[in-house]
Amino acid sequence: xxxxxxGYHLEGSVPLIFEKGAPGRRGYRLRERAVDELPLDELTPxxxxxxxxxxxxxxxxxxxxxxxxxxxxxxxxxxxxxxPLGSCTMKYNPKVNELMASLPGFAHxxxxxxxxxxxxxxxxxxxxxxxxxxxxxLSRATLQPAAGAHxxxxxxxxxxxxxxxxxxxxxxxxxxxxxxxxxxxxxAAMCGYKVVQVGSNERGSVDVEQLRxxxxxxxxxxxxxxxxxxxxxxxxxxxxxxxVHEAGGLLYYDGAxxxxxxGRARPGDxxxxxxxxxxxxxxxxxxxGGGPGAGxxxxxxxxxxxxPVPMVEKDGDRFYLDYDRPDAVGRIKAFYGNxxxxxxxxxxxxxxxxxGLRRVSxxxxxxxxxxxxxxxxxxxxxxxxxxxxxxxxxxxRQKKQGxxxxxxxxxxxxxxxxAPTIYFPLIxxxxxxxxxxxxxxxxxxxxFVDIMLRIVREIEEDPDLVRNxxxxxxxxxxxxxxxxxxxxxxxxxxxxxxxxx
Amino acid sequence: MYPEDLRYNKEHEWVRRExxxxxxxxxxxxxxxxxxxxxxDLPEPGSTFQAGEAFAAVESVKAVSDIFAPVSGRVVEVNExxxxxPELINEDPYGEGWIAVFEMDDPSELDGLLDAEGYRKxxxx
Numbered sequence: 324x325x326x327x328x329x330g331y332h333l334e335g336s337v338p339l340i341f342e343k344g345a346p347g348r349r350g351y352r353l354r355e356r357a358v359d360e361l362p363l364d365e366l367t368p369x370x371x372x373x374x375x376x377x378x379x380x381x382x383x384x385x386x387x388x389x390x391x392x393x394x395x396x397x398x399x400x401x402x403x404x405x406x407p408l409g410s411c412t413m414k415y416n417p418k419v420n421e422l423m424a425s426l427p428g429f430a431h432x433x434x435x436x437x438x439x440x441x442x443x444x445x446x447x448x449x450x451x452x453x454x455x456x457x458x459x460x461l462s463r464a465t466l467q468p469a470a471g472a473h474x475x476x477x478x479x480x481x482x483x484x485x486x487x488x489x490x491x492x493x494x495x496x497x498x499x500x501x502x503x504x505x506x507x508x509x510x511a512a513m514c515g516y517k518v519v520q521v522g523s524n525e526r527g528s529v530d531v532e533q534l535r536x537x538x539x540x541x542x543x544x545x546x547x548x549x550x551x552x553x554x555x556x557x558x559x560x561x562x563x564x565x566x567v568h569e570a571g572g573l574l575y576y577d578g579a580x581x582x583x584x585x586g587r588a589r590p591g592d593x594x595x596x597x598x599x600x601x602x603x604x605x606x607x608x609x610x611x612g613g614g615p616g617a618g619x620x621x622x623x624x625x626x627x628x629x630x631p632v633p634m635v636e637k638d639g640d641r642f643y644l645d646y647d648r649p650d651a652v653g654r655i656k657a658f659y660g661n662x663x664x665x666x667x668x669x670x671x672x673x674x675x676x677x678x679g680l681r682r683v684s685x686x687x688x689x690x691x692x693x694x695x696x697x698x699x700x701x702x703x704x705x706x707x708x709x710x711x712x713x714x715x716x717x718x719x720r721q722k723k724q725g726x727x728x729x730x731x732x733x734x735x736x737x738x739x740x741x742a743p744t745i746y747f748p749l750i751x752x753x754x755x756x757x758x759x760x761x762x763x764x765x766x767x768x769x770x771f772v773d774i775m776l777r778i779v780r781e782i783e784e785d786p787d788l789v790r791n792x793x794x795x796x797x798x799x800x801x802x803x804x805x806x807x808x809x810x811x812x813x814x815x816x817x818x819x820x821x822x823x824x
Numbered sequence: 825m826y827p828e829d830l831r832y833n834k835e836h837e838w839v840r841r842e843x844x845x846x847x848x849x850x851x852x853x854x855x856x857x858x859x860x861x862x863x864x865d866l867p868e869p870g871s872t873f874q875a876g877e878a879f880a881a882v883e884s885v886k887a888v889s890d891i892f893a894p895v896s897g898r899v900v901e902v903n904e905x906x907x908x909x910p911e912l913i914n915e916d917p918y919g920e921g922w923i924a925v926f927e928m929d930d931p932s933e934l935d936g937l938l939d940a941e942g943y944r945k946x947x948x949x
């Protein structure tokens with residue numbers, strides 16, 4: 324293969340940076356040392372010292388820049404185009420968030436700095452906690468969890484600490500709906516709970532009668548997403564909360580879909596006792612590509628004592644970190660959480676204000692309903708009722724024509740659109756889960772509908788075009804099964820003198 | 825698609841009676857719905873399961889699914905070949921893609937399962 328030196332080509336793969344450069348080439352030179360060198364043996368025992376130099380890339384600055392720019396041009400993000408990945412809330416992340424997070428007083432603080440010198444950072448955390456509690460309708464929150472699933476695990480640890488503090492050691496079951504995010508049963512299992520599944524009814528909501536039969540003296544709690552993963556509001560939530568509480572269990576709110584309810588409904592008012600928010604979904608902090616994320620949890624008054632150390636407290640005008648919390652579940656993250664994300668989420672909340680946040684959810688819901696109604700005639704709509712911020716279509720009609728949802732998702736890439744979430748939730752056959760978010764214009768939504776309808780026509784006229792998609796991307800259809808069965812995660816330097824492949 | 829000599833449960837597992845033993849796998853329909861299988865979590869030989877209990881798990885590019893014991897019994901053999909070649913489940917679900925062999929507690933449990941025609945009706949509706 325010839326490697327074009329023109330940067331305009333998006334065809335083919337980008338060589339690894341290890342395959343570029345030449346021995347001895349440098350892009351950066353460290354400044355002359357200002358302190359004396361210490362013998363390495365004094366710092367690290369000889370058995371822990373590397374015997375050979377690490378095979379790091381040796382490239383010029385320009386080679387490094389071109390390499391990463393080439394990769395970034397193959398990247399797809401919400402700054403590039405429409406990203407209707409259901410359940411992920413891929414909203415636009417305002418650039419003012421980045422500006423605030425890069426202020427030296429936020430960006431350059433060190434976690435070991437004396438409290439007196441980071442009062443502003445502590446104040447931001449203190450206030451963000453208050454805002455999240457107000458949005459959740461609960462008493463106190465911790466900002467430490469690094470992601471939604473981390474928040475779930477902590478929430479369940481709090482649930483466990485609560486039951487054990489009451490001597491309820493037999494409460495070993497956590498109930499999750501069959502439409503739940505996979506993280507719910509995974510977090511419960513990781514926390515040592517037995518997972519019990521409750522089914523959905525024909526309206527796509529928790530089957531209340533089934534739930535009533537499942538709860539009992541062994542119930543620790545129910546994990547619920549509201550609106551649920553079908554994008555539908557759990558209309559029986561008050562009754563569900565009553566059933567779980569009456570059985571002695573707690574109600575956990577998976578905040579993945581909180582973008583639908585900001586300032587409109589509060590989980591605490593619905594009866595939830597523990598809530599996590601995904602700041603990287605609902606509160607516009609960057610998302611995907613490894614994060615970092617942030618998954619704060621808020622709890623009701625009598626669960627506050629179990630929240631992890633440290634908590635940010637205020638004494639007069641002074642903010643401080645409180646480690647004196649004997650009932651706390653311990654530490655769950657080094658230092659205080661992903662602080663840069665907290666700055667961004669704080670900025671987002673302050674720039675919107677209560678009225679702005681209400682409009683966020685209102686528009687997210689209107690956008691989703693608009694898209695759903697425009698697409699409903701062309702795809703199966705298994706639960707035909709008003710949706711919240713997202714909705715789930717089924718590709719069964721197209722499957723009968725020999726084209727599967729996966730093929731449709733791949734064909735969307737050819738049109739420059741990120742594919743929706745597919746094959747989830749598991750209770751919908753050939754699921755296509757679409758979440759447009761509030762930040763997209765009507766023009767973008769209409770364009771997406773046009774593309775979807777074009778694909779529907781292609782399926783009728785030239786199904787192979789869709790079955791073999793994508794055609795216009797840097798690489799064609801990837802072999803997902805082989806990637807999972809025989810993952811190739813290492814790069815080995817070519818052996819000197821060996822023949823080619 | 826629905827071999828006559830097998831029994832089926834509603835969770836899309838099949839059973840082949842081999843004297844007092846039961847060879848168990850997932851159906852053609854199940855492997856097609858799952859998509860390419862990439863990993864199979866096999867039970868420990870010697871472990872026992874009640875009918876309806878999850879005894880193995882199959883991971884595909886789409887999802888992880890529990891495999892439920894169609895009959896009660898003790899695992900006497902597992903298909904070690906699946907560790908290296910999970911794709912056998914897709915390629916030959918009723919043959920080389922078998923998952924485990926059970927020593928049955930009560931062979932009459934087989935009578936409660938579907939026959940090929942019953943299973944076909946369930947799948948095709």
